[in-house]
Amino acid sequence: MFKKIKQKIQPNEEKPKYNPPKIPISPFKNDFIDELNKIVHSPADLVIRYVTNNITIAFIDGLVDTQSLNEKILSRFEDTSQETPSTLRERLSIPEVDVFNEMMKSIDEMLIGGVLIHINGYSEILISKIPSFEKRSLSAPENESQVIGTQVGFNESINTNISLIRRFISNPNLCNEQFTLGKETRTTVSVLYIHGIVDEKHVNTVRQRIEDLDIADLIDSAILSELLDDSSSSIFPQTLLTERPDRFCDGLLTGKVGIIVNGSSMGIICPFTFLEFFQSREDQNLRWPIASFIRILRFIAVIVSTFFTPIYVASLTFHYEVIPQPMLVPLSESRAIVPFPPIIEALFLELVIELLREAGARLPTKVGQTIGIVGGIVIGTAAVQAGITSNILIIIVALGALASFTTPNYMMGNVIRIIRFPIIVLAGFWGYYGIMLAFCFLLIHLLKQSSLGAPYLAPFYPPRLRDWPDSIVRLPLPYISKHSVNSRSRKEIQKNKQKKNNNKNNQKQNQDTAQNLTPENKEKVIE
Structure with a gap:
């Protein structure tokens, strides 16, 4: 609800960055091993081998490919006192072999799958990169399922995810910039975009915000997404988290910027507008009349989920005249034994629905489904028989909860679930005036929001007639502009x-x- 206050950095002022101390490498193997154990605190998975009288290798067990270590490194060593770093580097059949003369940089490489090769008598060290991280095999996306389209999702390996993206986009203009974030975790982050399609202003904004971050750790892409938001205090997400490589690539092809975080199975796409959160990748695979009908159904479901229960509370509390005459008798009979006002009754049922939903999500799959179905039936029936709530309100609350599941994005679905509660409270105190006050407040808040500086309510505010055919409805593909106005590059604007x-x-x-x-x-x- 409030704009995030960002510190203004003076042009000559630079943020402190991660600068490891420069410790030279000892030419004597015993001193080298003692210094290595001292810095990494002698972990149990640190492996140190004396290959020959002059050569010592060190690596972390589990981070190195054992087969490559035996075939491409150990088999190349010779027990000779004439071995030098340059001659040994030429004989190793591994493309990535670097020479370092600083201890801390060498250890950083070892912690991401490198093998340290120390030759007695030399103050330089060879690092052979043969990483082998345990990773999950590719599988279908769990949170963004679709019937028509590709059935593969991201996993936790950044190299695998980038290879999936390059499999969809075989374009030399696909750019990949890598950054390292987190003083403790040293997490690799890749920023991807297509040169000539993306707006360079958005790339510069993402690059500057990542470089300005001064954080201790970065575990998941959701954390980075919040740090990159224009207004992190807003409840509405401004960047999209997706586990589908096809949707990620579709964003790149429309001129957006994508971000992949090592260790996370979710990619980030930005900038993203409010309407795009209600669009699914499957809409592009369906015929345009069917896709348009489904999109309109989603927006109707959002309105029902947000305002249906507040309208019920306001109508029964202040505005009986808007209720049709045939419905007054069933409503009065249903609420005859209910001792609570409509606002308490509605908040109670909404909290019960949220408790059942959260319990079903946290429990194992089979138990969670049983809890959701059986718990809802048992608690609803018992609440009506006990006179705590009415039958009609149970139908309305259940319909609102069902409508909230139609939102294709999980983050926006959570927003729809939460904003109902303050609207119900305002409807219970001020009736329809409270609902209109909440609607105006939400509208003003959305008008003020932006994503990487792009308007959040585009293409309707400001008006972008070019992007309307692919907003609430999806017209035939020849009438849809591939690049939105907010993500067009300067070259395209100049061409037009x-x-x-x-x-x-x-x-x-x-x-x-x-x-x-x-x-x-x-x-x-x-x-």
């Missing part, structure tokens, strides 16, 4: 301006030639 200028010039030339024609020539042209 040049086309318009050329069309205007052609029209002027045709008018001038028409005016200069003689009557005889005009008749020939008409013929």
Whole structure:
């Protein structure tokens, strides 16, 4: 609800960055091993081998590919006193072999799957990168399922996720910039975009915000998403978290910026507008009348889930005149034995629904489904028989909860669940005036929001007629602009301006030639 206050950094002021102390590498193997054990605190998974009299290797067990270690490194060593780092580097059949002369940088490489190779008598060390991290095999997305389309999702390996993206987009203009975040975790973050399609302003904004971050740890992409938001205090998400590589690539192809975090199975897409959270990737795979009907159904479901229960509370508390005459008798009979006012009754049922939903999500799958179904039936029936609530309100609350599940994005679905409660409270105190006050407050808040500086309610505010065919409805593909106005690059904008200028010039030339024609020539042209 409030804009995040960001510290203004002066041009000459720089944030402190991670700068490890420069510790030289000892040329003596015993001193080297003692220094290594001292820095990493002698962990149980640290492996140190004396391969020959002069060569010592060190690595972390579980982070190194054992087969590559035996075949491509250990088999290449010779027990000779004439071995040097340069000659040994030439004989190793591994493409990634680097030479370091600082201890801390060498240890950082070892912690991400590198093998330290120390030669006695030299103050340089070879690092061979043969990482082998345990990772989950590719599977279908669990939270963003679809019937028509690809059935593969991201996993926790950043290299695997980037390979999936390059499998969809075989384009040399696909750029990949890597950053390292977190003083303790040293997490790798990749920023991806397509050069020539993306707006460079958005890329610079993401790059600057990542470089300005000064955090101790980064475990998941959801944390980074919140840190990159324009207003992190807002309840509405401003970046999309997705586990589908096809939706991630679709965002890149429409001029957005994508972010992949190592160790997270969710990718980040930005900038993202409010309406795009209610669009699914499957909409592009369906015929346009069906996709339009489903989109309209989603927006109707959002309105029902947000305002249906507050309208019930306001109508029974202040505005009986809006209730049709045939419904007054069933409503009065249903509420005859209920001792609580409508606001208490509605809040109680909404809390029960949220408790059942949260319990079903946290319990194991089979038990969670049973709790959700049986618990809802038992508690609802018992509440009506005990006179705590009415039958009609149970139907309304259940319909609102069912409508909230139609939102294809989990983060936006949580928002729809939460904003109902303050609207119910305002409806219980001020009736329809409270509902209108809540609606105006939400509208003003959404108008003030932005995503990477782009308007959050685009294409309706500010009006972007070019993007309307793919907003609430989805018209046929030839009528849809592939690149939205907010994500168009400067080259594309210049091309469109040049086309318009050329069309205007052609029209002027045709008018001038028409005016200069003689009557005889005009008749020939008409013929």
